Amino acid sequence: xxxxxxxxxxxxxxxxxxxxxxxxxxxxxxASMSVxxxxxxxxxxxxxxxxSTLLLCAAGVLRPxxxxxxxxxxxxxxxxxxxxxxxxxxxxxxxxxxxQLVPELTAAQNVALPLLLDRHDKAASFAAARSWLERLxxxxxxxxxxxxxxxxxxxxxxxxxxxxxxPRVIFADEPTGALDTVNGERVLQVLLDVARETAASLVxxxxxxxxxxxxxxxxxxxxxxxxxxxxx
Amino acid sequence: MLCIVGRMAIGHxxxxxxxxxxxxxxxxxxxxxxxxxxxxxxxxxxVYAALAKLAxxxxxxxxxxxxxxxxxxxxxAITPAGVESLRAWLGATESAGPYAxxxxxxxxxxxxxxxxxxxAFLQRQRITHLAVMRDLVAARAEAPSAAVSIAIDHTISxxxxxxxxxxxxxxRAAADRTRSA
Numbered sequence: 248x249x250x251x252x253x254x255x256x257x258x259x260x261x262x263x264x265x266x267x268x269x270x271x272x273x274x275x276x277x278a279s280m281s282v283x284x285x286x287x288x289x290x291x292x293x294x295x296x297x298x299s300t301l302l303l304c305a306a307g308v309l310r311p312x313x314x315x316x317x318x319x320x321x322x323x324x325x326x327x328x329x330x331x332x333x334x335x336x337x338x339x340x341x342x343x344x345x346x347q348l349v350p351e352l353t354a355a356q357n358v359a360l361p362l363l364l365d366r367h368d369k370a371a372s373f374a375a376a377r378s379w380l381e382r383l384x385x386x387x388x389x390x391x392x393x394x395x396x397x398x399x400x401x402x403x404x405x406x407x408x409x410x411x412x413x414p415r416v417i418f419a420d421e422p423t424g425a426l427d428t429v430n431g432e433r434v435l436q437v438l439l440d441v442a443r444e445t446a447a448s449l450v451x452x453x454x455x456x457x458x459x460x461x462x463x464x465x466x467x468x469x470x471x472x473x474x475x476x477x478x479x
Numbered sequence: 480m481l482c483i484v485g486r487m488a489i490g491h492x493x494x495x496x497x498x499x500x501x502x503x504x505x506x507x508x509x510x511x512x513x514x515x516x517x518x519x520x521x522x523x524x525x526v527y528a529a530l531a532k533l534a535x536x537x538x539x540x541x542x543x544x545x546x547x548x549x550x551x552x553x554x555x556a557i558t559p560a561g562v563e564s565l566r567a568w569l570g571a572t573e574s575a576g577p578y579a580x581x582x583x584x585x586x587x588x589x590x591x592x593x594x595x596x597x598x599a600f601l602q603r604q605r606i607t608h609l610a611v612m613r614d615l616v617a618a619r620a621e622a623p624s625a626a627v628s629i630a631i632d633h634t635i636s637x638x639x640x641x642x643x644x645x646x647x648x649x650x651r652a653a654a655d656r657t658r659s660a
Contacts, residue, residue: 456638456642457616476602
């Protein structure tokens, strides 16, 4: 069976018939995606096809105008803002193209942030942060601020931050898009290794075929919808 | 000389193997296949024919022949002329490749020129390419050396170029259908 033909059975996260507009632009017009526990899924498609919007809707960052997002049997729409925030901090890890670290904080503080916001013990939070930085070969950056880091270094710190709370689903929006080939490969490999080691699901938005080829399954979007498979 | 360079690509690859140390045909094939894991494995007949041609041209010579129970084995060594030829080949650039002759392009263009809907073919081809690329990406992650990674990178880069071309072709085919509708 091909990469694209398998459907995600026993979905941990399921987004169905999602519609989302920004002003007069219809970003999503009924797109769907699902990911099973431990599955690695790539969302691909041309620029403007709605890949990032679908990822952000599935991650509970954006609220769709219509459609259903279910995580572990729970409808996200039934959750209040505080509960959604808690879910994003505890169960979801989000990696964006440019890291989006807090510029005033050191790498260790950035990585510890989700745990500190969740009222974890300070010493334990920093110990976990340093452990993840070490895992990502970024321990020497612990006291550096984002302005002092290269693109690849920032991205590894951002991944450490996304993983520190032990997420069950990792969302990565063009995680290698701002990196050169070798650094991009390294960052991708870390994401894949961690997802496999921890049995986390990984949702990758990408326009890079090499990244798409690393996934178990590909979901192709076109004009805000899932691409229709044509059979002859 | 350029003509010889063009015709003797496999021969020069074998010269590159023999430059490290003399070897017999079986070893040359094995080293080639390890060195180029994503290339089609060499057939023994191809190896022996290439070695015979190299010997005829004075680029390799028979270093030793011995037989212990099994078939006779001939060990070949590179000659100074072989080293010189190898250096010339390594220093010469290759043409970028006649993509118009590629089977993929021939099929898609023929399909479009016949007025057929190429979308299904393009989708299937993307799935095929992506599956091969997935195997190569996995092989590269396990590559024992930078040299093997670099050889795999070359195939991946070409597949990636094909995939990007397929995406563009699908978009152009869709736009073409919209225009004709």
